[in-house]
Every structure is written in C-alpha cells, then in structure tokens.
Amino acid sequence: MAFEQYIQKGSQRLRCGFTTGSCAALAAKAAAVALLTGKAPGTVAIMTPKRLSVEVPVLEAEAGADYAVCAVMKDSGDDPDVTNGALVYARVTKTEAPGIAIDGGTGVGRVTKPGLDQPVGAAAINRVPRQMIAAEVQSVCDRYGYAGGVSVVISIPAGAALAARTFNPKLGIEGGLSVLGTSGIVEPMSAQALIDTIGVELRQLAAKGYRKVILTPGNYGEAFLKTMPYLTAAPTVKFSNFAGDTLDFAAAYGFQKILVVGHAGKLVKLAGGIMNTHSAVADCRGEIIAAHAALHGAGREAARALMDAVSTDACLDILDRMGLLEDVLSSLLGRIQEQLQRRAGGGTEIGAVMFSNVRGLLGQTETAPGIIDSFYQEEK
Template identity: 40%
Template sequence: MALRPIPDGPLRSGYTTGACATACTKAALLALLGQQDVREVSITLPAGPEVAFVLTQCTYNRHEAWCATLKDAGDDPDVTHGAEISCTVTLNNTGEIDFLPGPGVGIVTLPGLAVPVGEPAINPVPRQMMRAVVAEVLARFGLASGVSIRVAVAGGEALAKKTLNGRLGIVGGISILGTTGIVKPFSAEAYIASIVQGIDVALANGLTEVVINSGGRSEKLLRRLFEHLPAVSFIQYGNWIGETLEKITASPLATFTMGIMLGKAVKLAQGALNTHSNQSSWDRDWVVGLARTAGYPAERCTAIGQLTMAGNLTEVFPFAPAEAFYAELARRCHAVVGTVTGARPCRLVLMDAGENYLVYEFGFDGAADSQRSFFNPISYDSPSPA
C-alpha cells in the first residue's frame, strides 16, 4: 500500500466500493419490484452530489434480482479499480435490512472494528447509504418490507491479499468502504484508516502495547524480535508516523515500540512526521551538526557530505552499540515522538539495510531520558524489561 509516484496534470476522482454497492442495491431492488431490466441509476453521495452509475449486468426473477457495475477509482492506484461490484437483493418478512455475506467480501473475525464479529465487512457509511436507497425505492412502490442485501466482489479474495485486511482480522475478501462516496486520487485516507483500525483491533483483543513499523521488511525483523506478541500487535505506519502517534496518544496503550529504518529515522529526528519523499528529505548539514553534538571530529563529520542517502551513514559510523551517533539519533527521534505522545514509555528499534538493529528504551524506569541499546541478536523476555 505504499504511495506510487503522482502523475503530472489534473487527476480524475472516482467512486468508492460503498458507492458502487449502493448503486447496485438500488438497481437490483428496482429490477425486482419493477420486473424490468435496469441499466443506469443515480444515487446521492454523502459528500452531497448526485451521480449516475452504469450497470454492466442485470438479471431478475420474481424472487430476487442481481445487478453489477465496474468500480471506477479515477486516477487513484486502488487495488479494486475495475473490479466488478454486485448486489443480490431479496425481500424478507423481518421488516429489517439485512446484510448477508457474499463472495469476495470479507468477514470480520476480530473485535475492535466498527462492524461486529461475524458480519460481512461492509462499513457503517456504505450500510447507511444502502439503507437510504432501499427506503427510497420501497416508498416509490408503496411497500413496507424487509430487504436482504448480499454484496459480492469478483476476485475479492485475491484482491484482499494486496490490502491490510488480513492483519485486521477480515478474512475471505475485501471491505466495502467509503465515507464520502468519492475516491480522491493518491489520498492517504484509506491507509490512515487501516492504521486506526489496526490499533483498535489490538486494544479490543486486550493488548497493552503495539509495535509500529514502516512496512513488510521491518516488520519481518520485528516479529522475530518480539515473538511473544500476536500478529495484531504489529501496525504498519508506512510514511504516516504523525497520524499513527496521534492514535496511540488517544488510546489507553501502556507503551509502544517503533521500528524504523535508518533513512526514515534521520528524517524523523529532523522533525518530519511524514517521511514520504515528496514530503521530506534528509539534510546533510543537519546530520553533520548531529555528529558534532555526539562528539565526532571534523574529518568524520565531513564525510557525511559525500553520502547520497541517509541509509549509507553506516559507511561513516559503523552500526554498533558503541557508536554515539546512533544513540544521539535515537534521542532526537524520541524527542520528536514525545511532542505527540508525551512521556509515555516507548522503545525505538533502529534498523540498517543489513537487518542489524539497535534497541533504545525511553521512560521505562520513570526517567524520560533513560535508554539501553542492544545489537543483533538480542534476547527479549518481557514487554517491559526492568
């Protein structure tokens, strides 16, 4: 789910899976009650505008109707762009609107999400949108009836493997998402939502600490390091460190561990809470100043200016516990993190490209500047070692 390069020129917005499912629900109910083919419907999005959707398929009989559309995500690199979203509707005698599991839509298996365990992963706003169009169509036909809605996504189970659903306990398919109905190209909204949901799931499963990390490579190492923690403890922040820390700060978590690669750590230490390359870059002069503060002579500091990437700092300062440079870097990172989280105890795992790591601890003994460092490999016996 990393950001891709944003193309030049104006970008076209698209529609969420929730908006597509709502259009299919309306079309299918119109087809069922009117006993006629429906090829286009209009729905009003939560964001305000009324938009038209073309239905690619529509079948019906006296008992049920099924309609499908292709999701258009505009210019956003969404994994569901072009996917077939469909809904099957039937009337029921309960007087309620029921959401049934359909192929390609995941099932919630862990507490902590806005949807109860055992329910299809259709988020609250899409459910509200579908309920609204059902009420609209029933009123048009002068009926009072319950309606069952089964949302499906062709190939959804395979698409879900490209999302963070698995770590949220959503199995068997994708989620039906959307708060406005509109997909904004290259928006971070979906990724940040997954971070928030991930922490909520960890809390709902009784955890008091999480391990936040930048992605699959760093998480693989951290899972070995903190093998006593379950999978839901590990949250990928990508580049959105600030949003992740804000969620942690608003939560009752007792502590957290932050895994970070050397290049991102330099950006964070400089004060960047978004480490994407289009938002921040490393400043060699600033790093030279950091090295001087750590007590290094001028010739060592001058060598920093010859580096092309912050990740290559290990060429100047061997990645080892004895190097004061990394302890000072960790202190600067912690200072920036602390502007968001306050004095909450935390652990920082600094990693290099060779999968070596240094672990620094802050605040576990009540002192904001306490720290210890370890080098690969280390043993880890408890969540908060004394």
C-alpha cells in the same frame, strides 16, 4: 460513462473514482427498482456523502416475481485500486420481516476478529455503506409505495481472489473484500486508506487487551526484530512512512508502552520532527546528521560531506572515520526520544531502537531497555 470528477496532484490532473460502498448502493438501488417495477433501469444514480453525484450503467440485470439482481462496475479512476473493474452485485428480495436487512454474499468478506467496523460474524460491509444502501433502497420503496420488508445481499464474484492482494487476511476479514468508503468517492493515490488500515490494526490489538506494541516502518524492521528473539511474539504494526498518525492512533487507543524499531534512514528523520518519512515529503537525513555532527565539533568540510552522502550508511562511515559515530548517534537518539515522546503524549512510555542493515544495532533511546524488558517479562 466515466465519472468526471478530478483533483490536482502537483502537475497532474487525476480522475477520481467511487468506492465499493457507492457501488453497492448503486446496485441495490437499481435492483430495488427492478424488483418493484419488473424492469431494471438503464442507468442508476446516487448522491454520495461527499455531495457528488455518481451515475453508472446497470449491468447483468435479472428480475423474478419476488427478487431482482443488478450489477455495476467499480471505477477507481486514476487510483491504483485492486478492485477497479470488479462487478458489484446486489440481490434485492421481498421479505415478510419489516425493514431493510443487509448482508454479504459471494466475494464479500466476513469479520473474524474484534475491533473492526462491524462485529465478528457480520459481513464486512462498513457502517456508511450500509447507511447508503438502506437509504437508496428505502427511497425506491417510498417512490413505488412498497411498505414491506426487503433483503439486500451484496456480492463481488471476484472478491475472494482480489482480497488476497489487500490487507483483509491480516485484519481478520475472510472470504472476500470489504465494502468500504466514508465519502463515497476515491481520490487517486490517497494515503488515507493505508493510514486507516494502520488505525484498524491498532484498534484491533487494543480490543484484544494489548497495551504494549512494537511499531516499525516496514520489512527491514521486521527482519531486524527476528534478531531479538524475546520480541518475536510481541504485537507488531508496520507504519510505513506514517509515524505521526500511527503514534496518534496508539495514544488514542490507550497503549501504555510503545517501542519503535527502525532503520537509521527512517529514524534519523524523526530526530528532526519529521513524522511523515516519505522522501517526497521530506528528506533531510544528511542535514540532520550534519547538524548533530557540528554539535560535536565537525567542521564545514565534514558537514558538506555528510550532506552530500548518498545514504545514511555512507554518513555513518564518514562519522566513524572522524571518530564521531558514537557521540552523534547518542545525540540523534536523544532527539528522537524527545520527538517521539512529544507526539505520543505524557500518558505513553515510548522508546526507540535504531539499526542499519550494514552495521546492525546502532543504539537505543534511554527508555528502550525498560520497555524491551517489559516485553521479555511478559513472555516468561
């Protein structure tokens, strides 16, 4: 019984899925029915926060005198989610204590660092899934006239192995997966999950008291930072292509100094105000470099060569042969500084360091040396 909800992405019609939070609520509802009636339902349905109904088969049902266990299978639709196909179990037990207590069992991670949705020590079952689980279990209790307490334990037997393929170990969630979701629905190939993870990393650093941070697009930036030993101990967050969203998070969480360290292929786009640097969104590197070269005297043929170049490094080679490399880099860095400062806002001091894998350090914005020095002084 596939979840038949679709979205259009360009020319593709992609099937949506449902979150681990929806799975937990579905399994908990089915187990509550089994507990109070002695028989598990064949299927179970919930209304998600997105106001889309999800109905799934109930699997692995078991019921005793004061407990019941049911499972449902995670369906991520056409989204390449590592949890797709995993079984999510709920064990529901009658308790003497009033209310509905929710915890995590095997394969559900535990929070070990501050700044996450749940406090340190709690199961990594986020706020909205907890609300969904409690609401569904309470609805079953009301339907069958049960006024006692209930314990709900969510388990994902494959969770520990799957979590190694997620950001959980880096975020400080140990032992398994997180039970996530705010809408209850997974939209295929959405970038939102990655953006949310970046926000969590920055929020965690802020919760630890950090007010300075290095931002870098990815592995190239991390490797280049190793050539700057006085920065190796500084907190670093990879922002992938989401420069604008990351700067928004950093400003919102009160970071006072930000150093962006990136390959020219990414940072050149920032000079054009492009804050999502994925090539599918915008790839104007040649055009931006050609415009800055024209400001320093490059003619039509040079501009055409720059726009036709296959890489940023090829553009740098052309500029070098023309004797314009230093001037154009200075011009680009000046515009990068303007764009970064505009996005970060006036309460944040921000600077950038630009490099290439071929030429090494290419330059830095005017504010970067002072920010770098502040990291160095802190480490002394």
